[in-house]
Amino acid sequence: MDFTLLMFRVLASAALVCGILVILCRNAVHSALFLVGVFISVAGIYVVVGAEFLAVVQVLVYAGGILVLFLFVIMLVGKDAMVGKRRMRLLATVGTILIILFGLLMAQQLNVAGEGGTTGPDADSTRLGNIERVGLALFQDYILPFEVASVLLLVAMVGAIVLAREAY
Template identity: 40%
Template sequence: MSTTEILFWFLSALALVSATMVLISKNPVHSILWLIIVFFAISGHYILLNAQFLAIVNLIVYAGAIMVLFLFVVMLMNLNSDSEPQKNNRFKIAGAISGGCLMLIMIDVIRDAGEVQNAKALVKEGNIGLIKNLGMVLFKDYVIPFEISSVLFLAAMVGAVVIGKRN
């Protein structure tokens, strides 16, 4: 086995164990911390796929900003078992059906994994996920949608400031 395969299997096992711990943990803060480990493992997979930009964005946006927001919300809500409502049996059945559907999808994905191996031959260059190539495509082929989205973000920012300063 090569080093890349060892890293892949280690990161996959880490992601699966951590995702399971997110679901099993009784303490919501511990669940959030396990979810951060899942995001780190996924970023490791992105690096193995030579997609450094996605790895960094995943760490900054998800593991950084969103998880800190989740952590603050959970801490501010002061969740305890006394105030938690009792779960209805319908929700448990719906959860079991959803989990079964997810399992069927995962089995189908594993069966189709051979097609992904064949698609590797189509990629001629090994630098497909680099930031330089992403920037070239973004600013050559998709410059108009990029500029439109930047104007929309600017309008949303101005609207947030106006709403916040209303008093």
């Protein structure tokens, strides 16, 4: 078994275990911390497949930005505001079972699929650096979605202000 595959298996199972713990934990803060585990494992997978830039962005944006926001919300709302405990446990159990079933299904499908249609990295990947290629994709091939995304973010910001400001 080569090193890449081994690393992938380790990181993927770490992500899975953390993911299951996110929904099984009673304490919302613990859930949030396990979520960091998920994000970092996924970032590790990115490094393994050679997408270092994505890995760094993953850690910065998700583990750094989004998670801190989650923790703030948990702090402000307080964990008492969560759903009743019994119901919570039921939901978590159902969720776990579904996740395991889905995982099994995916694993089986992947075995069936084998190497069929997946595409390997293109020839450019060895010539250009990681960040250069992300930049080229973003500002040449996908420039239009990139620009539309700026409208999307503006709408989100305007919306947040509209909903949060005092009513006239």
